[in-house]
Each structure stands twice: as C-alpha cells, then as structure tokens.
Amino acid sequence: MELQTILKQKRNELQLTQEEVAEKIHVSRQTISNWENGRNLPDLSSLILISEIYAVSLDELIKGAPKMVKQLDKKIKKGHYFIGVSILSSLFIALTLSYLVSPGELSAAILFFGTIIIVFLLALLLMLMGILSILKTVQDNR
Known part of the structure; x- marks a missing residue:
C-alpha cells in the first residue's frame, strides 16, 4: 500500500480531521492534504510523529513510500x-x-x-x- 493511502486510511480509522493531525505534527492542514494526495512526502521527523499518532511502525510507513526512500x-x-x-x-x-x-x-x-x-x-x-x-x-x- 502506498504511503498516501496509508496516511489517509489511518487518519479516517481514528476519525481525525486533517486539522487535528496537523496540530499534532506541527504542520499546516494543507501539508497533510498534500501528503495524502501524494503531492509531497513527509520528512523523517514528521514520519516519526505520524507513526506514533497512527500506531503504525516506521517500517510500514517507509515501505509504503519507495519514492521517499x-x-x-x-x-x-x-x-x-x-x-x-x-x-x-x-x-x-x-x-x-x-x-x-x-x-x-x-x-x-x-x-x-x-x-x-x-x-x-x-x-x-x-x-x-x-x-x-x-x-x-x-x-x-x-
């Protein structure tokens, strides 16, 4: 599964808005939208926070982002x-x-x-x- 799909799916499973996730990661809502639509990729520090919020391993996130690797x-x-x-x-x-x-x-x-x-x-x-x-x-x- 691609990173953008994982990000959107996990956020929806936790019933979080893009705004709520953005506040926790200290980025803008537009940044979350860009990540979920595949326009940009999160940096490593953001990925660590995402893995904690979504309770997903970094390994799973990085495997979903071969482009980022x-x-x-x-x-x-x-x-x-x-x-x-x-x-x-x-x-x-x-x-x-x-x-x-x-x-x-x-x-x-x-x-x-x-x-x-x-x-x-x-x-x-x-x-x-x-x-x-x-x-x-x-x-x-x-």
Whole structure:
C-alpha cells in the first residue's frame, strides 16, 4: 500500500480531521492534504510523529513510500559527494595559495599552518552551505 493511502486510511480509522493531525505534527492542514494526495512526502521527523499518532511502525510507513526512500538515498549520496568535492577543492585552493606565497617571505611553519587553517575554514564554509541546502530541502517538503 502506498504511503498516501496509508496516511489517509489511518487518519479516517481514528476519525481525525486533517486539522487535528496537523496540530499534532506541527504542520499546516494543507501539508497533510498534500501528503495524502501524494503531492509531497513527509520528512523523517514528521514520519516519526505520524507513526506514533497512527500506531503504525516506521517500517510500514517507509515501505509504503519507495519514492521517499529513493529521494533520501539521493540526498545522502549528494551530501557525501558535496563534502568530498568541498574538501578536495579546499585543498587545491590552499595548495595554490601556498605556492603563490613566496617561502622566502614567510617561515615554513607559518605557511604550513596558514594553509591548514584556510583548508579548514573553506571546508567548514562549504559544509555549512551543504547543511543549509539540506535544511531548505526539508523545509520545502513540509
């Protein structure tokens, strides 16, 4: 059974309105409607609350949403790829900068630690950008 069918069926069995479920999950009534009509998918935190309200296992809900599983897999793979590219890009930039700076003007230790700090800050910035994009995606699904 598909997730949208499970959501609507369980809500009707418990004789709850979309508004009542929305209040318990802390989303809008329109969000519940979108989930039940298959326009959007709930995020993981919402699924946990849904499983508690409807007394349904997460396993049952997730099995009813193969599309959601594929989306989560894509996001995870995209995140791993993004982090890897971020670190490699940061290393490349840091090494390029260290090459451009003349070793005669700075001691090797300062240059080395400066390069490490630049790599760390760039990687941190890129990871923060990745986290913000994931949060935006989660917000858009609500």
